[in-house]
Amino acid sequence: MDTADVVVIGAGIVGLATAYAITRASPRTSVVVMDKEPGPARHQTGHNSGVIHSGIYYRPGSLKARYATQGAAEMVKFCARYDIPHEVTGKLIVATAREELPRLHALVQRGRTNDIPVRELGPAQIAEREPHVAGLAAIHVGTTGVCDFTAVAGTMARLAEESGEARTAYGSEVRAVHRDGGGVVVEPGTGPPVRAKVLVNCAGLHSDRIARMAGDDTTGVRIVPFRGEYYELAPARAGLVRGLVYPVPDPAFPFLGVHLTRGIDGTVHIGPNAVPAPAREGYRRRTVSARDLLETALFPGTWRIARRHWRYEAGELRRSLSKRAFTDEVRRLLPEVTAADLVPSAAGVRAQAVLRDGELVDDFLFAGSGPFVHVLNAPSPAATASLPIGREIARRALEAAGHT
Numbered sequence: 230m231d232t233a234d235v236v237v238i239g240a241g242i243v244g245l246a247t248a249y250a251i252t253r254a255s256p257r258t259s260v261v262v263m264d265k266e267p268g269p270a271r272h273q274t275g276h277n278s279g280v281i282h283s284g285i286y287y288r289p290g291s292l293k294a295r296y297a298t299q300g301a302a303e304m305v306k307f308c309a310r311y312d313i314p315h316e317v318t319g320k321l322i323v324a325t326a327r328e329e330l331p332r333l334h335a336l337v338q339r340g341r342t343n344d345i346p347v348r349e350l351g352p353a354q355i356a357e358r359e360p361h362v363a364g365l366a367a368i369h370v371g372t373t374g375v376c377d378f379t380a381v382a383g384t385m386a387r388l389a390e391e392s393g394e395a396r397t398a399y400g401s402e403v404r405a406v407h408r409d410g411g412g413v414v415v416e417p418g419t420g421p422p423v424r425a426k427v428l429v430n431c432a433g434l435h436s437d438r439i440a441r442m443a444g445d446d447t448t449g450v451r452i453v454p455f456r457g458e459y460y461e462l463a464p465a466r467a468g469l470v471r472g473l474v475y476p477v478p479d480p481a482f483p484f485l486g487v488h489l490t491r492g493i494d495g496t497v498h499i500g501p502n503a504v505p506a507p508a509r510e511g512y513r514r515r516t517v518s519a520r521d522l523l524e525t526a527l528f529p530g531t532w533r534i535a536r537r538h539w540r541y542e543a544g545e546l547r548r549s550l551s552k553r554a555f556t557d558e559v560r561r562l563l564p565e566v567t568a569a570d571l572v573p574s575a576a577g578v579r580a581q582a583v584l585r586d587g588e589l590v591d592d593f594l595f596a597g598s599g600p601f602v603h604v605l606n607a608p609s610p611a612a613t614a615s616l617p618i619g620r621e622i623a624r625r626a627l628e629a630a631g632h633t
Contacts, residue, residue, distance in 0.1 A: 233261040235626050236415050236425040238403055238439055240264035242274040242378055242612050243604060244431035245385040246619025247626070252392035254623055255632045260395040261423055262386070263415065265402035270382040272510070273433050274612060276577030278459075278490045278498055281305065281315070281374040282610035285322075285340040285347065286478060286485070292593040293610060294343050296621075300614035301372055307616065308376050311384050314493045315376035320473035323355065323364035325561045329477040330366060336477070337368055346371050361469045362489075363564050373473060375493050378612045385615075398423075403432075406443045413443070413600045426630040429622055430603040434509040434580040440603045445596065450605055451528045453583045454509045454521070455484075457501025458549055460571035469570075470497045474562055482541055482589070484579075485609075487548075487558050498574060499559055504549045505542070512576050514549075533587025582606035593618065595625070602626050 235251060237244045240262050248260045266272075281304050284297030308315035324333040340347040350358070350367040358369070389395035401417035408414075409424060416422045430439045434454060440447045462469060474489040484503040491497050505525075508518035525531050535542065548555040556568045582590040582605050593614075594606035602625045604618075611618060627633055 231261065231421050231423045233259045233423060233425045234630050234632065235260045235427045235429060236413070236423050237262045237429045237431055238264075238415070239431035239433055240266070240269040240382070240386065240397060240399065241272060241431060241433055242270060242382040242385070242615045243607050243618055243622070244429070245269060245382050245389065246615040247429055247431060247622040248389040248395050249385040250619040250623035251626065252389045252395050254620070255627050256392060256394065258394060258627065258630065258632050260389065261425070262395070262397045263401040263403060263417060263423070264397070264399055267399050269386050269397070270379040273577065273580060273608070274382050275379045276512070276575065277378060277609065277612060278501075279375050279378055279492050280473065280490060280613070281376055282613040283345050283370045283372040284343050284610070285336060285345050285370055287343070288591070289339065289342045293614070296593070296614035296617045297610040298343055298345060299617050300610070301374070303616045304376065304381070304613055305374060308381065313377055313380045313384060315374060316493060317372065317374035318472045318491070319369055319371045320373040320475060321350070321355065321359060321362065321367045321369055322475045322477060323362060323367040323562060324477050325364050327365065332477045332480065333366060333368060340368070340370065359471055359474055361565055362474050362562055364562070375473070375490070377493055381615075403439065403442070406439070408444065408600070411600065427600050427602065427626045429626050430597070430601065431607070431622070433607070434578065436580065436603060436605050437582075440596065440605065443601050445601060445603065447605070449585050450582050450590065450594070451524070451530060452509065452580050453525055453528070453531060453534070454506040454511060455503045455579045455581055456506040456511055456576050457503055457579055458576045459498050459500035459574040460555070461574045462497040462499065463570050463572055466566070466570040467495065467497045469563060469565060476562060479541070482538060487555070489562060499571065501577065502545045502548050502555070503579070504545050506578055509578065509580075511578060528583070528585070530583040530585045530587045534583060534589065537587055579608050581608055595622070600629055602629065
């Protein structure tokens, strides 16, 4: 049996940021990161748009607001220090209809409350920055950027391992978790069990299952997967977008709407939408998991979401099934685009925590006691905020291990 002070389940960016933070805060604390995949960042981290978020959208005082604002600055410094491709581009949030103007102005106030520099723009100023984008008004957020989060996660893993007290165990799918005195034993499908003082659950799409496996009560919360589908602009039309362009989000739903993102490699991604996925790893429409589908269907919160947001989801499903409908949505921001300009791209799946009453958890959510620290909700902007999130989880884990 292997031993460690802390075992982290999940080698996404949050799990690896936690291991990295532990090795910095307590260099003699041993850490094992376990993941069922053959390498890091194979799920949410490796399937997002690569945007370093400013923190403008998030409720003042929330963990998302605090960690995103702090994390964005730290992420830029981290990328610069370790030669990871990145760029601080700024972004536009554009109102295309009069009814969106009050929400845009509310974002200006929220940005200022969150200490984020914002600048209000009229149509002429929008055209100066993005000549092909149409809008009645916009705000420019200067601290937004793009980077390669997969490279960030890989660098965190390397730095943690170089400390001499951390290692990654890929291909180690967790099959069982047992309390062992004051600690815990984690049993993978292959390889020896690991005995540790503390288990940190950063399993993302499967985090609620790991919590249940550990014997903790998660009946009040469930991970409901939402697939986010993307297109790319055909290379010959990539010049239509210079940087990052977002619509004004609907505050009733925790998704940002279809936006335009010029990535660090120059590719322009368009999306994502947000459609219920019939599998937690349902990156393709035809991927269905009977277990995942049954768990989602039997959870009361799923049906309460459907009743509350059916109009929104009907529109999302229509745009998922119809390229023409998706193109029409994009044309609100980018009138010159045609369906022929859009090339299908890889999708992602968001691990969204949902409460039994149908509320979508709108902040990062930590739980657990004794030898367990569970991260039950860490969707966007978790990649942006991964460095401060990792330190917070590390603090909890070290306290539980008695290594304060």
